[in-house]
Amino acid sequence: QRQLVESGGELVQPGGSLRLSCVPSGFRLDGYSIGWFRQAPGKEREGVSCISRRGDRQNYADFVQGRFTISRDNEKNTAYLQMTSLRPEDTAVYYCAVGVTQRCPPFKDWRREYFYWGQGTQVTVSS
Secondary structure (H helix, E strand, C coil), X not given: CCXXXXXXXXXXXXXXXXXXXXXXXXXXXXXXXXXEEEECCCCCCEEEEEECCCCCXXXXXXXXXXXXXXXXECCCCEEEEEECCCCHHHCEEEEEEEECCCCCCCHHHHHHHEECCCCCEEEEECC
């Protein structure tokens, strides 16, 4: 069964940094765009960032404000989300998924445009 496995989430203090990883099971990432999403308790899932198949385009949600960097290493078959200057409002379960198009599909269409969702990794930002 094809799915993605996220890791790297943990408890971190405000202002801290984390790097999340996204590894596929049963397929390769290099044929897809890759998106990162998050879902906080009681809130809708929202898009955080996306990188195109070639890695030449990256999209970020407005709330990122230059704090996060998405990347991919096709040789390692892994995608990353480097997060800095973390805030309590960044607390959420973070998910990665692949997009149906080589360029990033719109975040708002995540239900039908992204797939192979994993179980997510918990990021908690608290002092």
